[in-house]
Amino acid sequence: MTSLSSLIAGRRTAWAVALVPFLLALVLIGAVGEGDRASRTTDSLPDGLDSTEGTALLDRLPEDATTAAIVLFTADRGELSGDQLASLREGADDLVARGGGPAQEASPLVPAEDRTAALLAVPVPSGSASEVADTVEELRAAADEAAPDGVRAQVTGPAAVQADLAAVFDGANTRLLLVTALVVAVLLVITYRSPVLWLVPLVVVGVADRLAAVLATQVMAAVDVAWDESTVGILSVLVFGAGTDYALLLISRYRDELRTEQSRHRAMAHALRRTAEAVLASATTVVLGLLTLLLSLTPTTRGLGLACAVGVVVAAAFALVVLPAALVLFGRWVFWPRVPHVGEAVTVESGTVWHRIGERVARRPAVVTGASLVLLAAMAVGLFRIDLGLDQAEQFLDEPEAISAAARLAESFPAGTADPTQVVSTGPADPVLAAVRSIDGVTSARVSDTGGGVTVVDAVLSGRSGENADTVEALRDAVAPYDAHVTGSEAEAIDERTGSDRDLRLIVPLILALVLGGLVALLRSAVAPVLLVLTVVATYAAAMGASWWLFTGPLGFGAMDSGVPLFAFLFLVALGVDYYIFLVTRAREEAAGHGARDGMLRALSATGGVITSAGILLAAVFAVLGVLPLVVLAQLGTIICLGVLLDTLLVRTLLVPALGMLLGDRFWWPRRVG
Structure with missing residues (x-):
């Protein structure tokens, strides 16, 4: 370690040690970019469990499979009038066309028994989150236009939930990165009380973060490990946190050494030798801990563990190689106005x-x-x-339209109407449908899709979201003899x-x-x-x-x-x-x-x-x-x-x-x- 630390902090070598990895990182960030992988519907579901098996069977349906958007119309006051219902029925065909799915799969406009609301089920072609989000946005605009005076239109259902979830992450990673960098910058300025010093670790850790995002996603894509929209955001938080911690430890030890050593190069070499053991031990512990997530049943959890492990390796490497080399390129003045001088008291003394x-x-x-x-x-x-x-x-945290509309829908219709539970089987439909209808807590059930040797039964549950665990378990027991699986959000x-x-x-x-x-x-x-x-x-x-x-x-x-x-x-x-x-x-x-x-x-x-x-x-x-x-x-x-x-x-x-x-x-x- 002595010769390596001397090489990193050397008078003749420090500039190359700082510059070469920095430039290589910029080339990889710009030329290679983050990895890409086609997502699967089971990426966020635990392997081998019933809902995961059912969701995997849904992928065998023909490519023109659809997901449902529920357009909910509610009266501002009292009940929907006959004229309002007639107007809504006239505009229903246009709304179904805006959804883009097969018109024969759409339901007619269904008024509630209390006549304060009506709903229209609109099939939306399954696709990527952005494609579904675009369709739902168009559908919401069309529903607002179709609603007569005194009637409010909202869109809920699985398609709308998917769209609102995509909206949460629209630009979120960039926003998270900027806020994280700002917080780190402010705290570094407060810590060092220097107008210059904070820039060095911030730039080094910032480049490490972007390189970690590229390497982690490329590695996950190469080994076919799943990740989701939040993975890169959490990775950035971890790299900034761990990388800045390592930087603070190194710079603190470097400052102490500058009080006993005239040469900043020798001072950094001493500081690096005494810091490396703690940083390497810490980073190794963190990496091994993160890699335990590879044992998780959930694919995206395994991806998070692998991505963060790569991130900590990159953060530690930049903190122990690029940062010390970059710091010695500057003189003691980089600590201004609190410049350390030889002979000053070290921090282990009293006072x-x-x-x-x-x-x-x-x-x-x-x-x-x-x-x-x-x-x-x-x-x-x-x-x-x-x-x-x-x-x-x-x-x-902020209730989107799909959730608020589902809550309003549950006041006038069975609670599970907006998000039916799905029973997916590879056998005959009739016995499965009969078994589903026999369960207490199932308001209605129908065959909603067939193809590829798969039959889907949609079951509307009477309980509100989160209150149907017993019904789901009863469904699973009832359909188990028919090689069927129960899936859906519940x-x-x-x-x-x-x-x-x-x-x-x-x-x-x-x-x-x-x-x-x-x-x-x-x-x-x-x-x-x-x-x-x-x-x-x-x-x-x-x-x-x-x-x-x-x-x-x-x-x-x-x-x-x-x-x-x-x-x-x-x-x-x-x-x-x-x-x-x-x-x-x-x-x-x-x-x-x-x-x-x-x-x-x-x-x-x-x-x-x-x-x-x-x-x-x-x-x-x-x-x-x-x-x-x-x-x-x-x-x-x-x-x-x-x-x-x-x-x-x-x-x-x-x-x-x-x-x-x-x-x-x-x-x-x-x-x-x-």
């Missing part, structure tokens, strides 16, 4: 706020340990109250919860084992790694519990998305362990000359500022996920933001140092560090 905090912890480590654990336990109480599973109407939600539960039980223990093994290998200790993993788990439990109170209180969410616990655990544990690695590797280094107790105090003094800055920055970056109007991303961002702040301000600042000071040499057992 800093972190040293004073450490001294207070050292006076009563047992009290600090107990108080910290009580606080974390109190916050974790909400963990036992969490309800998992969001129905379709709860997925959006069935998919049930299977997604089943898949998430299985992933949680399999992947969480594996992540913990990987993190524990990595810490044991890095620290060559038995006690410290176990304590650190336990504190990480306690932080996760506290963040989940406290977030639940936020969700059910100020934020007004009725439940937590079933995939959030796994993703939150992965990101909190994999990223949170960074700060412990940064702290304990410095403590081990300081303990060699000052003993275990004083070594922990000096490590807290030395790393307190940079780890706090990195934690606040990472928390703010994940909070940016709230820019996207999806509840699952808002929940994930909230939990990670809160968890990282707990890690940074409580666990790493008070609890871990208190444990280290309380145990002394036993913290490092069986290794001797003093």
